[in-house]
Every structure is written in C-alpha cells, then in structure tokens.
Amino acid sequence: MKFKSIFFSFLVLISFNANxxxxxxxxxxxxxxxxxxxxxxxxxxxxxDSIPDAPKIKQISNNLLKTELFQSVSTxxxxxxxxxxxxxxxxxxxxxxxDYKEDRVLNENIITDIKNNSNLKTGxxxxxxxxxxxxxxxxxxxIDNAFYKANxxxxxxxxxxxxxxxxxxxxxGEQALINxxxxxGNKFFDQEDLLDLFDIGEPDFFIINYFTERDHFxxxxxxAGIDSIKKKYTDEGFLDVSIIESKVFYNEKTDSINISIxxxxxxxxxxxxxxxxxxxxxxxxxxxRDQFSLKNGDSFKRSIVVNGVKKVTKIFQDKGYAYANSKLxxxxxxxxxxxxxIVSIDPNERIFINRIIIEGNNRTQDNVIRRQLKLNESGIYxxxxxxxxxxxxxxxxxxxxxxxxxxxxxxNNDRVDMFIFVTEQKTGEISIGLSHSNSTGSxxxxxxxxxxxxxxxxxxxxxxxxxDAVEELSFYFKNPYINNAGHSISxxxxxxxxxxxxxxxxxxxxxxxxxxxxxxxxxxKDSTIxxxxxxxxxxxxxxxxxxxxxxxxxxxxxxxxxxxTSIAYTKNxxxxxxxxxxxxKTFLKTSIGLPIADFNxxxxxxxxxxxxxxxxxxxxxxxxxxxxxxxxxxDELPFYKRFFEGGSSSVRGFDFNSLGAKYxxxxxxxxxxxxxxxxxxxxxxxxxxxxxxxxxxxSAFIDGGLIGEEQSDFDLTELRVSSGIALNWLTPIGPIGxxxxxxxxxxxxxxxxxxxFALGTSF
Numbered sequence: 224m225k226f227k228s229i230f231f232s233f234l235v236l237i238s239f240n241a242n243x244x245x246x247x248x249x250x251x252x253x254x255x256x257x258x259x260x261x262x263x264x265x266x267x268x269x270x271x272d273s274i275p276d277a278p279k280i281k282q283i284s285n286n287l288l289k290t291e292l293f294q295s296v297s298t299x300x301x302x303x304x305x306x307x308x309x310x311x312x313x314x315x316x317x318x319x320x321x322d323y324k325e326d327r328v329l330n331e332n333i334i335t336d337i338k339n340n341s342n343l344k345t346g347x348x349x350x351x352x353x354x355x356x357x358x359x360x361x362x363x364x365x366i367d368n369a370f371y372k373a374n375x376x377x378x379x380x381x382x383x384x385x386x387x388x389x390x391x392x393x394x395x396g397e398q399a400l401i402n403x404x405x406x407x408g409n410k411f412f413d414q415e416d417l418l419d420l421f422d423i424g425e426p427d428f429f430i431i432n433y434f435t436e437r438d439h440f441x442x443x444x445x446x447a448g449i450d451s452i453k454k455k456y457t458d459e460g461f462l463d464v465s466i467i468e469s470k471v472f473y474n475e476k477t478d479s480i481n482i483s484i485x486x487x488x489x490x491x492x493x494x495x496x497x498x499x500x501x502x503x504x505x506x507x508x509x510x511x512r513d514q515f516s517l518k519n520g521d522s523f524k525r526s527i528v529v530n531g532v533k534k535v536t537k538i539f540q541d542k543g544y545a546y547a548n549s550k551l552x553x554x555x556x557x558x559x560x561x562x563x564x565i566v567s568i569d570p571n572e573r574i575f576i577n578r579i580i581i582e583g584n585n586r587t588q589d590n591v592i593r594r595q596l597k598l599n600e601s602g603i604y605x606x607x608x609x610x611x612x613x614x615x616x617x618x619x620x621x622x623x624x625x626x627x628x629x630x631x632x633x634x635n636n637d638r639v640d641m642f643i644f645v646t647e648q649k650t651g652e653i654s655i656g657l658s659h660s661n662s663t664g665s666x667x668x669x670x671x672x673x674x675x676x677x678x679x680x681x682x683x684x685x686x687x688x689x690x691d692a693v694e695e696l697s698f699y700f701k702n703p704y705i706n707n708a709g710h711s712i713s714x715x716x717x718x719x720x721x722x723x724x725x726x727x728x729x730x731x732x733x734x735x736x737x738x739x740x741x742x743x744x745x746x747x748k749d750s751t752i753x754x755x756x757x758x759x760x761x762x763x764x765x766x767x768x769x770x771x772x773x774x775x776x777x778x779x780x781x782x783x784x785x786x787x788t789s790i791a792y793t794k795n796x797x798x799x800x801x802x803x804x805x806x807x808k809t810f811l812k813t814s815i816g817l818p819i820a821d822f823n824x825x826x827x828x829x830x831x832x833x834x835x836x837x838x839x840x841x842x843x844x845x846x847x848x849x850x851x852x853x854x855x856x857x858d859e860l861p862f863y864k865r866f867f868e869g870g871s872s873s874v875r876g877f878d879f880n881s882l883g884a885k886y887x888x889x890x891x892x893x894x895x896x897x898x899x900x901x902x903x904x905x906x907x908x909x910x911x912x913x914x915x916x917x918x919x920x921x922s923a924f925i926d927g928g929l930i931g932e933e934q935s936d937f938d939l940t941e942l943r944v945s946s947g948i949a950l951n952w953l954t955p956i957g958p959i960g961x962x963x964x965x966x967x968x969x970x971x972x973x974x975x976x977x978x979x980f981a982l983g984t985s986f
Contacts, residue, residue, distance in 0.1 A: 244273070244274050244303060245270075245271055245272060245273055245274060245303065246268070246269075246270050246271065246272055246273075246274055246275075246303055246304070246305050247270060247302075247303040247304060248270060248303070248304045248305070249263070249268075249269070249270060249304075249305045249307070250304060250305070250306045250307065251263075251307045251309065252306065252307070252308045252309070253308055253309040253310055253311065254309065254311070255311055255384075255385055256311060256314050256348075256385075257292055257309075257311055257348075261292070262287065262307065262309070265286050265287055265289075265290055266283045266286060266287065266307070267283075267286065268283065268305070274300065274303065275300075275305075280298050280300060280305075281298075283296075283298050283305075283307070284296045284297065284298050287307070287309065291312070291348075291350045291352070292311065292312055292348055293309045293310060293311055293312060294310045294311070294312055295309070295310045296308070296309050296310075311348075311385060312348050312349050312350060313348075313349050313381055313385045313386055313387035314346065314347070314348060314349065314385065314386050314387070315343060315344065315345050315346065315347050315348075315349050315386075315387060315388075315389065316345065316382070316386035316387060316388045317345055317388045317389070318338060318343050318344065318345060318388075318389045318391075319388075319389070319390045319391070320334050320390075320391050320393065321390055321391070321392055321393070322392050322393045322394065323393040323395060324395060327368075327370075327395060327398070328364060328365055328368050328370060328395070329393075337357065337360070337361075341353050341354075341356065341357040341360075343357060343389075349387050349389075354377070354389070358375060358377070358391075361375055361391075362375065365395070367441060367442035367443070368398065368440070368441045368442070369398050369399040369400075369439070369440040369441070369473075369480060370395050370396060370397075370398050370399070371396075371399055371473055371475070371478075372396035372397070372478070373393070373394065373395045373396055374393075374394040374396070375391055375392070375393055375394075376391070376392040376394070377389065377390070377391060377392075378390040378392060397478065398439060398440075399440065399473060399478050399479055399480050400426070400438045400439065400440070400478075400479055400480065401423060401424060401425060401426070401437075401438040401439075401440050401479070401480045401481075401482065402425070402438075402474075402477070402479040402480060402481055403425060403481045403482070404418060404421075404423075404424045404425050404481070404482040404484075405482070405483055405484070406418065406452075406484045406485075406486060407483070407484070407485045407486070408467065408485045408486040408487060408488065409486050409488065410488060411456070411459065411461065411488055411491070412455065412456075417452055417455070420448050420451035420452055420455060421444065421445070421447075421448030421451070422437070422444045422447070422448065423437060423438070423439065423440055423441065423444045423445060423448070424437055424438070425437075425438065426438035440471070440480050440482075445469075445471070445482075449466055449469055449484070452464075452466070452484075452486070453466070454526070456486075456488065457524075457525045457526075458524045458525060458526050458527075459491065459522050459524065460491045460492045460493060460522035460523040460524065460525075461488050461489055461490070461491050461492075462489070462490075462492055462523065462525065462553075462562075463487075463489030463490055464486065464487065464488055464489050465486075465487045465489070466484065466485070466486060466487075467485040467486065467487050468483070468484070468485045469482075469483075469484045469485075470482070470483045470484075490560055491522060491560070492522075492523045492555075492560050492561070492562045493520055493521060493522055493523055493560060493561055493562070494517050494518070494519055494520065494521050494522075494523045494528075494561070494562060494564065495519060495556045495559065495561030495562055495563050496519055496561075496563055496564070497512055497515055497528075497531075497563075497564045497566065498563065498564070498565055498566070499511050499512075499535075499565075499566050499567075499568060500565060500566070500567050500568070501567045501568035501569055501570075502568060502569065502570055503568060504539065504542065504544075504570055506538065506539075510538070511535050511538065511566070514531045514534035514535050514538070515527065515528065515531035515534075516531070517531075523553075523562050523564075528551065528564055529551065532549050532550075532551050532566055533549075535549050535566060535568065536548065536549040536568075537606055537607070539568065539570045540604075540605070540606035540607075541605045541606055541607045541608070542570075542573075542603075542605070543573045543574055543575070543603035543604050543605065544570040544571055544572070544573055544574065545574040545604045545606065545629065545639060546571040546572070546574065546631075547568070547569065547570045547571055548568075548569045548571065549566055549567065549568050549569075550566070550567045550569075551564060551565070551566055552564075552565040552567065553565075572636055572637045573603070573637060574603075574604040574631075574637055574638065574639055575601060575602065575603055575604065575637060575638050575639075576598055576599065576600050576601065576602050576603075576604055576638070576639065576641055577600065577601075577632060577635070577638040577639060577640050578600055578640045578641070579593070579596065579598070579599075579600055579640075579641045579643065580640060580641070580642050580643070581593070581642075581643045581645065582642060582643070582644050582645070583622075583644050583645040583646055583647065584645050584647065584678075585647055586647050586675070586678045587621055587622075587645070587647065587675055587678040587680070588678045588679060588680070591619075591621075591675070591678065591679065591680035592616055592643065592645065594704055594709070595612060595615040595616045595619065596612045596615075596616075597609075597611050597612050597615075597748065598612060598641065604639065609627065609641070611748065613625055613626075613627060613643075614796070614797070614798045614799075614806070615748075616643070616645065617798060617799045617800060618795060618797060618798075618799070618800050619675075619680070619800065620674060620800035620801070621645075621647065621648065621674070621675045621680075622645040622646055622647060622648055623646045623647075623648040623918070623953070624644075624645070624646040625643070625644070625645050625646075626643075626644045627641065627642060627643050627644070628641075628642045628644070629641055629642075630642065648953075671683065671684070671685050671686075680703055680704065681700065681701065681702050681703070682699070682700065682701040682703075682713075683699070683700050684697070684698070684699040684700075685697070685698045685699075692721065692722055692723075693719065693720070693721055693722070694719070694720040695717065695718070695719045695720075696717070696718045696719075697715065697716065697717040697718070697719070698715060698716045698717070699713070699714075699715035699717075700713065700714060700715070701713035701741075703743075708744075708745070709744075709745045710742065710743060710744055710745075711741075711742070711743035711751075711753070712740075712741065712742050712743075713739070713740070713741040713742075713743075713755075714738070714739060714740045714741070715738065715739045716737075716738045717735070717736070717737060717738075717739075718734075718735070718736045719733075719734075719735045719736075720732065720733070720734045720735075721733045721735075721863075723863070730765070730766030730767075730768055730769055730889055730891070731763065731764060731765045731766060731769055731778075731863065732763075732764045733761065733762070733763050733764075733863055734761070734762040734763075734764075735759050735760070735761050735762075736759065736760050737757060737758050737759030737760060737785070738757070738758060739755055739756065739757040739758075740755065740756055741753055741754065741755035741756075742754055742755075746792075747794075749794050749795055749796050750792065750793060750794040750795075751792070751793050752790065752791070752792050753790070753791045753792075753793065754788070754789065754790045754791075755788070755789050755790075755791075756786075756787070756788045756789075757785075757786070757787050757788075757789075758784075758785070758786050758820075759784075759785045759786075760783055760784060760785075761782070761783050761784070761785055762783065763777075763778065763863070765778035766889075768886070768888040768889050769886075772887070772888050773886050773887070773888060773889075773893075774862050776859070777859065777861060777862055780821075782821035782822060783821060784820045784821045784822075785816060785820055785821065785822045786816065786817045786819060786820035787814050787815060787816045787817060787820075787822075788814070788815060788817060789812055789813060789814035789815070790812070790813055791810065791811065791812035791813075792809075792810070792811045792812075793808070793809070793810050794807075794808070794809045795807075795808045795809075796808070797834065798834075801951075801953050801958055802918075802920055802951075802953070803834045803842075804834055804836050804842045805834055805835065805836055806833070806834060807831065807832060807833035807834070808830075808831070808832050808833075809829075809830070809831045810828070810829065810830045810831075811828070811829045812826075812827070812828045812829070813825065813826070813827050813828075814826040814827075818856060822858065822861060823854055823855050823856045823857075823858040824852060824853065824854045824855065824858065824859075824860045824861060824864065825852060825853070825855060826850070826851075826852035826864070827850070827851050827852065828848070828849070828850045829848070829849050829850075830846070830847065830848040830849070831846065831847055831848075832844065832845070832846035832847075833845050833846070837905070840907055840908060841905055841906065841907045842905070842906050842907065843903070843904075843905055844902075844903065844904040844905070844906060844922070845901075845902070845903050845904075846900075846901065846902045846903075847899075847900070847901040847902075848898070848899070848900045848901075849898070849899050850866045850897070850898040850899075851896060851897045851898075851934055852864065852865075852866070852896055852934070853896050853933075853934045860896055862893075862894065865893070865894030865895055865896060866894055866895055866896070866897070866898035866930065867880035867882070867883070867892060867894045867898075867930070868880070868882045868883070868898055868900060868928050868929075868930055869881040869882040869892075869943075869974075870976070870979065871960065871962055871979040873900045873926070873928055874900065874926045874927065874928045874943050874944075874945055875924070875926050875945055875947055875949075875962045875964035875979060876926070876945030876946075876947060876964030876965055876966045876975060876976070876977060877943060877945065877966060877969070877973060877974065877975055877976065878974035878975065878976045879976070880892055880894075881973065881974040882928065882929070882930045882943055882973075883895045883929075883930030883931075883932065883941075884930070884932040893932060894930065895930040895931045895932045895933070895936065896931060896932065896933050896934040896936075897930070897931030897933070897934050897935075897936060897937060898928070898929075898930055898931070899928055899929055899931075899937070900926070900927070900928035901926075901927050901928065902924055902925065902926045902927070903924065903925050904922045904923065904924035904925075904949075905922060905923055905924075906920045906921065906922030906923075906949075906951075907920065907921060907922070908920060908921075909921045909950065909952075918952065918953040919950065919951070919952045919953070920950070920951045920952075921948065921949070921950050921951075922948065922949045922951070923946075923947075923948050923949075924946065924947060924948070924949060924964075925944065925945070925946045925967075926944065926945045926946075926964070927942060927943065927944040927945075927968075928942070928943060929941040929942045929943065942968060943966065943968055943969055943970075943973065944966070944967040944968035945964045945965060945966045945967055946964065946965060946967050947962060947963050947964030947965060947977075948962070948963055948964075949961065949962040949963075950962075961978075961979075962978070962979045963977055963978055964977060964979075965977060
C-alpha cells in the first residue's frame with residue numbers, strides 16, 4: 224500500500240514537470256541588416272513562456288513572412304530552445320532608370336517622387352511586390368501619355384553581401400498621335416467650339432503643330448478638356464449636362480488614336496429669382512441683388528452666380544465681419560425650367576484689428592509700410608481696405624512679394640492679429656562703369672540711385688553720366704511723406720549737355736543748368752496732384768544747317784533763361800509695381816513757360832495704362848499716350864522741346880526717335896508738336912524658362928503711333944504700326960527688357976530696328 228502511494232506521487236510529479244516546461248532560449252540565425260529586436264517584436268513570444276505547440280510555431284513563421292523583410296523563415300524547437308532561421312530580403316544597393324528620354328514622360332523630379340512613394344530607395348529592404356506595383360504604375364503612366372508600345376525591362380544583380388542593384392531599362396517607342404477627335408450629342412454649342420477647349424486634338428497646320436504638339440495625347444489634358452466642356456455648359460444653364468462616354472481608341476496598325484466623346488446636354492435652366500435669407504444686418508436686399516450681373520429670365524450661368532455670392536460675402540467682410548459666410552442653394556421652381564437661387568448669409572461676429580505685425584522688412588522702416596495701410600490697430604476690419612493696403616505696399620516697388628495672414632485670438636474671438644509679410648528687393652544701386660543703350664549709345668556712369676534710401680521711403684539720386692549723346696551731372700531728392708497728410712516734396716539740381724546728332728534727332732548741342740522744386744498733395748487714396756517749378760539756364764549751339772536754314776529764328780536768338788511751372792495729376796490703382804495683373808494708371812500734366820523768362824510755350828501730356836487678368840494667368844495690357852505743345856505770345860515751341868517717337872519706349876520696330884517729319888537739309892527727324900502712341904499686349908509668366916518664372920514675363924504686342932509736325936497735324940496717314948514679342952525680367956540688378964518687333968505699317972524711307980534692349984522696363 225505504501226509502495227502504491229509513492230508510485231502515484233512520482234507520476235503526478237512527472238506530469239506536473241512536463242506540463243510546466245518553458246522556453247529557455249530563442250536563437251535567431253541568418254540576420255545581417257535586420258536587428259534581433261525587430262524579429263522579436265513580430266513573433267509574440269519570449270523566454271519564460273510555455274513551449275508553443277506546432278500550430279503556434281507555424282504562426283511564428285507566418286508572422287515574420289508577413290513583414291516582407293525575409294525571403295524565407297523556418298522555425299524549430301530543440302528541447303527548450305526555439306530556433307528561428309531566416310533568409311533576409313536583400314538591401315537595395317542602387318535603383319536606376321536608364322534609356323528614358325527626358326521630359327517625354329519621365330524626368331528627374333518624377334523619378335525621385337516615384338522612388339520615394341514606392342519605398343525603393345537606396346538603403347531600403349527590397350520587397351518584390353513593391354517593384355511589381357511600380358512597374359504597373361509606370362506602364363499606366365506611359366499608356367496615359369499614348370506610349371502604347373513602351374517596354375520596361377528589369378535587370379538586377381545580387382552581390383555577396385546580399386545587396387541588390389536594380390536597373391529599369393526603358394524602350395519607350397514612339398508616341399501614338401491623335402488622328403481624329405469628335406464630339407457627339409452637342410446641339411447648343413458647335414463641335415469646333417467644344418474641341419477648342421482641349422489642349423490636345425487633331426493636328427494643326429504642320430508648321431504650327433510642330434510647336435504646339437496638339438496631336439500629342441496625354442490623359443491629364445484630356446480630363447481637363449472634359450471638365451472644361453462641363454463648365455462651359457453649366458455656365459449657360461445646362462446644370463444636368465453629363466458625359467455619356469469618352470473613349471480613346473488606339474489603332475495598333477496605324478499607331479494612332481481616335482477619340483470619341485458623347486454628351487447629354489440635358490435641360491437649359493434660366494434664373495427665376497434670387498432671394499436672401501439669414502441676418503442681412505439691415506443691408507438693403509437690392510444692394511445684394513446688384514452684385515449679380517444676371518437678370519431674371521437669363522440663362523442660369525453658375526459661375527456668375529457663384530461670383531455674385533462671393534461679392535455678397537465681401538460686402539459683409541468690408542463692414543467688419545471678416546468671417547462672414549454665404550451659402551448658395553438652388554431649387555427648381557415647380558413646373559418650370561426656372562431656378563430659384565437662395566443665398567443664406569451668416570455674418571458671424573464683427574471683427575476688430577488687435578495688432579498689425581510686419582515681418583520681413585530687414586531694411587525698410589515699419590512706418591514706411593504702415594503709412595500705406597488703410598487699417599488701424601483697434602479699428603474695424605475691412606477686407607477691401609486690407610486688399611487696397613496690400614496693393615499700395617506693392618506699388619512702392621520696394622518688395623518682390625507682399626502677403627498677409629489673419630490670426631484670430633483664442634481668448635477674444637472678435638479680434639484678429641494681422642500679419643503682413645514682405646520680401647525686400649533691390650531698390651537702388653551704387654555704380655561705376657560702362658553701359659550701353661540702343662538710344663544713347665555707350666556711357667561711362669557713376670553714382671548712387673536709391674528709391675528707398677536707408678529704408679525711409681525717400682528717393683535719392685546723384686549721378687554722373689558721360690555718353691556719346693548725353694553728359695549729365697544731377698542730384699535729386701524726394702520725400703513722399705513730409706507730414707501725416709501724405710504730402711510730398713522734391714528738389715533737384717542738374718547740369719546736362721545734349722549732343723542731339725548722336726540721338727539721331729538734329730545737329731545741335733544744348734548745355735542746360737537748372738534746379739527744380741516740387742510739392743505733392745494726395746487727393747484720394749489712389750490719386751495725387753503734384754506741382755513743380757523749374758528754372759534753367761540754357762546755352763544752345765546750332766549746326767550750320769539749323770542756324771542758316773531750318774531753325775534760323777531760334778538758333779540766332781539770345782534766349783537763355785527758361786522758367787516753367789507744371790501741375791500733374793496721377794491716379795494709380797495697379798496691384799504691383801513691376802508686373803501688375805490688374806488695375807490702371809492715369810497721368811495728366813500741363814507745363815507752361817512763364818513769360819517773365821525768355822521762352823513762351825506750353826506742353827500737355829496725358830497717358831493711361833490698364834491691366835486686366837484673362838485666362839490661365841495671362842494679362843491683357845492696353846496703353847495710350849498723347850502729348851501736344853506749342854508757343855504762345857508770338858513765340859514758337861523750342862525745337863529741342865518737341866516730341867520724338869520710335870524705339871523701345873514707344874513704337875518698337877522703328878529706330879529710336881525716327882518717326883515724323885525730317886529736316887530737308889540733313890534728313891534727320893524734326894520732331895513735332897503732337898505725339899500719339901498706343902499699344903496692346905498679352906503677357907504671361909515665362910513658364911518655359913523653368914526657373915524664376917514669377918520674375919519673368921513674356922508678351923506679344925502691337926504698337927502704333929504718329930508724330931504731327933504742328934499741333935493741328937493729326938494725320939492717320941502718318942500712323943506707324945509694329946508687332947512683336949518681348950521678354951521682361953526683374954533681375955538682381957534691376958528690370959531688363961528685350962524686344963523683337965517688325966513694322967506692320969511703314970513708309971518707304973522709314974528707319975527700322977527689330978531688336979532693342981533696355982534697362983528699367985516693365986511689362
């Protein structure tokens with residue numbers, strides 16, 4: 224009996240020890256670049272745990288394979304030791320794209336993005352499914368750009384350190400070109416009008432198509448054209464328009480593409496009425512209705528309605544409700560094709576300016592910027608005043624970029640901090656050296672010119688210039704804000720010797736020494752009246768032909784004192800100094816030679832330039848300038864004060880100062896008492912350059928103008944017209960303009976010059 228009891232106890236002890244056996248050690252073999260800790264973090268078991276059964280051991284292998292860090296994994300239990308044998312996936316040694324043609328489909332930037340997004344960069348663990356996925360994406364990318372025969376081969380090498388090098392070898396083939404493109408189902412718009420919405424399509428005339436590549440298909444341009452069709456229809460009230468099908472057929476035999484688009488136009492809706500709901504803050508609904516250019520019964524143009532909603536919102540923002548919100552809801556009026564537009568207005572809280580913080584002005588003083596602001600700290604917020612303030616700062620010409628940000632205070636919701644960010648740019652120069660201009664020839668120059676001297680906003684210019692045509696020593700200073708009312712004062716001294724024969728005008732030299740004093744007063748937020756008095760001592764020496772034949776009276780006179788006064792009006796609403804995209808500038812100036820001196824004359828000059836944004840970042844520019852002048856009290860207008868035109872600053876494509884009547888004896892331009900110049904242009908950022916695009920503009924222009932020898936000689940038969948292209952670049956040394964123009968309307972003996980170059984120009 225005692226023996227049986229002892230034997231039973233022994234069996235229980237053996238059973239207990241067997242059931243409580245644990246893992247004493249975990250061995251991991253085959254690791255090279257992957258850490259032991261990484262493996263342990265995925266197996267969900269550690270020393271001291273009970274020995275796992277067979278299914279759990281198999282699960283350890285599966286868990287490690289799921290990490291995709293290993294090609295193979297095996298596990299084995301040897302006594303109380305768990306042995307894990309792994310074979311790592313290789314590390315990427317290099318991953319290269321070869322034999323592709325730059326900017327056809329791929330370029331360095333696209334390849335960098337592809338590598339980053341696919342996790343196939345050098346130093347990463349190679350996972351085959353990542354490569355397979357990438358190959359599928361590349362094939363789709365080539366198909367989206369009509370390279371249907373593109374082939375991509377993978378070449379790889381594995382070294383003895385388990386590092387893999389991968390090369391993708393591209394055989395792109397030729398791009399399939401668009402053969403035919405058609406649109407069906409359209410009734411309201413002509414097919415050609417709709418096809419013109421696409422940047423791609425049937426080829427143009429072969430010379431034009433060589434540059435436009437219109438027949439080169441890509442999916443992005445195709446999708447953009449589809450969206451443009453929808454927008455064009457919705458802008459005419461076809462709110463139910465849909466694209467039933469848009470198919471791209473590839474013909475493998477001809478390696479060409481046919482495109483078919485089918486449209487369902489749906490009904491055309493018209494505007495029934497516009498109503499306003501919410502808190503109108505006592506604003507008359509008729510004022511809100513005036514923000515919409517559509518009348519009841521007009522086609523429901525959604526873009527116009529949406530723009531009207533934005534204008535309504537801005538009305539409340541201008542009243543201090545910075546976070547005003549307007550929502551548009553459109554409902555069909557039952558049993559009609561009329562739509563009711565409901566504009567719900569939520570003005571939110573009225574907002575006040577807490578602080579105005581200016582950042583980025585490392586040189587320009589704060590007060591120079593602040594005096595352009597129409598908003599004050601503790602004052603009521605107005606979006607229009609803010610936008611006007613930003614435009615005024617840009618018009619200073621001191622900054623290459625100006626932006627703003629509003630930050631609402633967390634503990635005071637009715638107040639915002641307004642941040643204005645500026646980027647300083649070069650506003651002056653200290654120079655000594657040689658320069659060249661098409662108009663004045665070679666020149667030795669030295670001096671200092673600063674539009675924002677010491678960051679004060681004052682203009683200072685002291686200059687010595689000695690060119691083939693002009694010798695000048697001058698000093699000029701202007702303070703645009705001598706008091707809180709924004710009055711300005713300027714004064715200058717100059718000595719200037721002009722050799723007119725080198726300016727292609729006439730045979731004389733003029734030595735002038737004088738001074739000027741000016742005073743300006745703002746008349747509105749955008750306009751100023753400026754008056755100036757100038758006194759000059761003149762020494763005129765005429766060539767023999769002028770003295771004896773052409774300008775006998777003036778050349779033989781002993782007049783030497785010119786005392787004149789002028790008054791000028793300027794209104795400027797441009798939104799930038801060098802590259803405006805919106806706004807206008809109007810200038811009117813009248814000058815008169817005072818009779819107490821030796822010259823009796825008057826001059827009138829007026830000009831207007833305007834900019835309007837049009838599609839795709841393009842800007843339409845129009846400008847016109849008119850000048851006239853003559854003598855009074857029996858005197859003539861001094862011949863050296865006549866107007867001359869032609870060249871980079873007037874009618875490009877013609878020689879500098881070459882337009883108008885000529886002297887009989889020398890055949891040099893005589894100038895005139897009347898001048899009229901007009902120009903139109905379309906400009907856009909020079910995106911084709913690829914760098915610094917915001918500071919470069921390319922434009923196409925048409926110039927026209929004429930010179931009238933006498934004030935009454937406005938003769939359109941004397942009109943000259945040219946057309947060409949221009950590149951304007953805001954460089955670190957200042958703005959540069961390059962123009963190429965060809966005369967369109969000219970006369971037989973006109974002097975022409977296609978190419979011109981100038982500093983200090985802008986679009």
